[in-house]
Amino acid sequence: MNFEKYNFIGFEADYDESEIVFVGIPYDGTASYRPGTRFAPLAIREASLGLETYSPYQDESIEDLSIHDAGDMILPFGNSERVLAKINEYASKFIDDGKKLFSVGGEHLVTYPLFEAVYKKYPDMLLIHFDAHTDLREQYLGEELSHASVIRLINRTLPNKSIYQFGIRSGEKVEFEYGKNNLNFYPFHVNDANKVLSELPNDVPIYLTVDIDVLDPSVLPGTGTPEPGGVTFLELLVAIKGLKNKNVVAIDLVELSPHYDQSGVSTITASKLVREMILLFSK
Numbered sequence: 001m002n003f004e005k006y007n008f009i010g011f012e013a014d015y016d017e018s019e020i021v022f023v024g025i026p027y028d029g030t031a032s033y034r035p036g037t038r039f040a041p042l043a044i045r046e047a048s049l050g051l052e053t054y055s056p057y058q059d060e061s062i063e064d065l066s067i068h069d070a071g072d073m074i075l076p077f078g079n080s081e082r083v084l085a086k087i088n089e090y091a092s093k094f095i096d097d098g099k100k101l102f103s104v105g106g107e108h109l110v111t112y113p114l115f116e117a118v119y120k121k122y123p124d125m126l127l128i129h130f131d132a133h134t135d136l137r138e139q140y141l142g143e144e145l146s147h148a149s150v151i152r153l154i155n156r157t158l159p160n161k162s163i164y165q166f167g168i169r170s171g172e173k174v175e176f177e178y179g180k181n182n183l184n185f186y187p188f189h190v191n192d193a194n195k196v197l198s199e200l201p202n203d204v205p206i207y208l209t210v211d212i213d214v215l216d217p218s219v220l221p222g223t224g225t226p227e228p229g230g231v232t233f234l235e236l237l238v239a240i241k242g243l244k245n246k247n248v249v250a251i252d253l254v255e256l257s258p259h260y261d262q263s264g265v266s267t268i269t270a271s272k273l274v275r276e277m278i279l280l281f282s283k
Contacts, residue, residue: 006042006045006046006048006049007045007069008022008044008045008048008067008069008271008274009048009049009051009053009062010053010061010062010063010067011062011067011068011069012067012069013066013067013068014068015068015070017066017068018066018067018068018099019065019066019067019099019100019281020065020066020067020068020099020100020101020102020278020281021067021068021070021094021099021100021101021102022067022068022069022070022102022103022104022274022278023069023070023071023072023073023090023091023094023101023102023103023104024040024041024042024044024045024071024072024073024103024104024106025041025072025073025075025087025103025104025105025106025110025114026038026039026040026041026042026072026073026075026105026106027073027075027083027087027105027106027107027109027110028105028106028107028224029077029078029080029083029107029109034224034225034257034260035224035257036224036257036258036259036260037105037106037107037224037254037255037256037257038106039257039258039259040104040105040106040256040257040258040267040270041072041104041105041106042072043256043258043267044104044256044267044270044271044274045069045271046267047264047267047268047270047271048271048274048275050268050271051268051271051272051275053275055275055276055279057237057241057276058241058244058276058279060279060282062275062278062279064282065278065279065281065282067102067278068099070094073086073087073090075087080109080143084109084110084112084113085113087110087113087114087117088113088114088116088117091103091113091114091117091118092117092120095117095118095120095121095250096121100248100249100250100281101114101117101118101249101250101251102250102251102252102253102274102277102278102281103250103251103252103253104252104253104254104256104274105252105253105254105255105256106254107224107254107255108131108135108150108209108211108254108255109146109149109150110252110254111150111154111209111252111254112150112153112154114250114252115127115154115157115158115207115209116157118205118207118249118250119157119158121249122205122207122249124204124205125158125162125204125205125206125207125249126162126163126164126200126204126205126206126207127151127154127158127162127163127164127206127207127209128164128166128197128206128207128208128209128243129151129163129164129165129166129209129211130165130166130167130190130193130208130209130210130211130214130236130239130240131165131166131167131168131209131210131211131213131214132167132168132169132170132211132213132214132225132226132227132230133148133168133170133171133211133213133225133227134151134165134168134170134171134172134175134176134178134179135148135149135150135151135152135171135211136149136151136152136155136171136175136178136179137149137152137171137172137175138152151163151165152178155182155183160182160183161183161184163183163184164183164184164186164196164197165179165183165184165185165186165187166186166189166190166192166193166214166239167186167187167188167189167190167193167214167230167231167236168185168186168187168188169187169188169227169229169230170225170227184196188229189231189235190214190231190235190236190238190239191235193239193240193242194238194239194241194242195242196242197239197240197242197243197246198242198243198244200243200246202245202246202247203247204246204247205247205249206243206246206247206248206249207248207249207250207251208240208243208248208250208251208252208277208280209251209252209254210236210240210251210252210253210254210273210277211254211255212253212254212255212256212266212269212270212273213225213226213227213230213255214230214231214236215230215231215232215233215236215269216228216229216230216231216232217230219231219232219233219269220256220261220265220266220269220270221260221261221266222256222257222258222259222260222261222265222266222267222270223255223256223257223260223266224255224257224260225255233269233272233273236273237273237276240276240277240280241280243280244280245283246280248280248281251277251278251280251281253270253273253274253277256270
């Protein structure tokens, strides 16, 4: 069922003929500072109506891809385990049908069940993570299921060196030490990302997760936990283009909270990132 008022611009293929499925996951049940990411998927779709389908940065158009907009999930409130189970079940259907999946949150915890669904098919996958925060806590306020713990949860399944982190500039000391000692950890900026990613093997499956607060608050204030010292839109775009022609099998974009930026610029920026990121599926 499709519950959105608008499709994302250019995402008009029928499900059966599509190679990519776009889905909104409006969940922010563990937001630790300012909630509101549940409103992002619909806002991103509406903002996309002001975009062109053509990317001058990549000289490609999303109209050349076959993309189905599956709308937003309908999720219960107040039960994180049930929510995550529903997301995993929903995403698994698309993966089992041979689709590539682009998900929009929602908070970053939604990446955990999405990852689990993708991992079942691609156990040799790599995870590429852009964020302001480490998300490596073992628990937050006594809860293991938290957007502050999502990469640590994934790391229980995915080997250390299968995880790459870029742009990190906030977290506890123990998280930074864990990242430096165990993961492919590139904090504070994304200057190395294009080179590092472009040197990855072309055939290895890749899951890309982008927390939009990797961008500086001067660029994107519309997020729940803004962190000064971030990157620009163009710096992020150059970084993720290191994945072009790689075997990207799933992508998510999370943590936009549209109502914290009344100008709408944050939402427009997120929509433009969706356009640029989804072209990474094209070889």
